[in-house]
Amino acid sequence: MKGDRDEKRKMDVRKILKVMRWVATFVAILSVFLLTLCSLSVYINPERCQYVSVFCLLFPLWLVMSLTMTVVVLFYNRKLALVLFAVLCCNIPSIRNYCPLNLPVSAEEVKGQTLKVMSYNVQGFGLAAKGEKSLHAFRAFLDTCDADIVSFQEGSFKKVVDTCLIAPARRNYPYFMKNKGVYWHSWVGVFSKYPILSYETIDTTGNNICCAFKVELPKGDTLIVVNAHMPSLRLSAEERLLLKDVIDVAHKETNNAGFPSLIASVCAAGKLRARQVDNICNYLKLHQGENIILTGDFNDTPVSYAHQRISDYLQDCFKAVGNGIGRTFNKDALYVRIDNVFSSEWWKPVACEIRDDVHLSDHYPIVCTLKRTE
Secondary structure, eight states: OHHHHHHHHHHHHHHHHHHHHHHHHHHHHHHHHHHHHHHHGGGSOTTTOTTHHHHHHTHHHHHHHHHHHHHHHHTTOHHHHHHHHHHHHHTHHHHHHHSOOOOOOOHHHHOSOEEEEEEEEOGGGGHHHHTTHHHHHHHHHHHHHOOSEEEEEEEOOOHHHIIIIIHHHTTTOOEEEEOOOSSSSSEEEEEESSOEEEEEEEEOGGGOOEEEEEEEOGGGOEEEEEEEEOOOOOOOHHHHHHHHHHHOTTOOOOOGGGHHHHHHHHHHHHHHHHHHHHHHHHHHHHTTTSOEEEEEEOSSOSSSHHHHHHHTTSEEHHHHHOOSOOOOBOSTTOOOOOEEEEEOTTEEEEEEEEOTTOOSSSBOOEEEEEEEOO
16 A cells, blocks of 8 residues: 555656646747747837837846756756757847957057047936036046047036036037037037037937037048937836836736836837937948947847847947946846947947946946057
């Protein structure tokens, strides 16, 4: 009797293990499939399929699940684990977009004509939260950042910005230009150590402006600096809280009632960004082969339609020489890089870092050093 019970118990355990393996296999295959689908979805215009924007946001979830389940499968089915690993390798380009790993650039490679570029969403220079004191902090940062060209997004049109920041900054940056007009709630602008010849507006979709500034470099070279502030999610306070709860895996209870509104906001912003990035790419196509650097707040992840479209024309400097996720947005538990610097083949990125020691905005500055190619 005892022997029969032991045998039955062993059979029950084997049945349970078999079911667990089937479940693990299903979850592993599903995770890798969704990861691959997410990598491919960047080629779909959100205006044609609005839920692509939501799906792309989940890329890190599919990646973590795929890696975890591949390791689990390895313990009981090595052949399947090898197949899953092979499919994961096919997703390396997207993984490198999201979290690149690069070897340090040698000092020899840095020699030559270099240009240091910084892009920074300044959130209205913090005037709403800290008042005029924040302008002095931004001015002090500008004095020490040592960049040749500084691109700002979401600047404030208030006159105090001109008197307390822009005018004093002219000591180190004698040239400054921003978009004109008060139709937009904020401006994009460029501080430069080199003459700024002119600017033109590329796009104003969703009241988010993108401009191209022509900068005269030494030896008569003309550099086009495209400065873009793409449409954000524009979430309400309740939607931001819900998004934080979704991301925070330790949060036990989430109010599902706000999900439709949250998804609708993400989809609407994705459509606007797609429209703007298509117009930006039309401009880049028109100036293909020219000396171009694109900076800006994409308000989208590195695995997205916006990032992929720009990558068709320019190289992502952080992907080329940066390391890690490179978080630039420091609010709402969103650990992601949404600010970027891209360059044409005229430049080779030799350094790119996120200045996460600068806490003057809800963004961190991204700073890149570029070497002029022969």
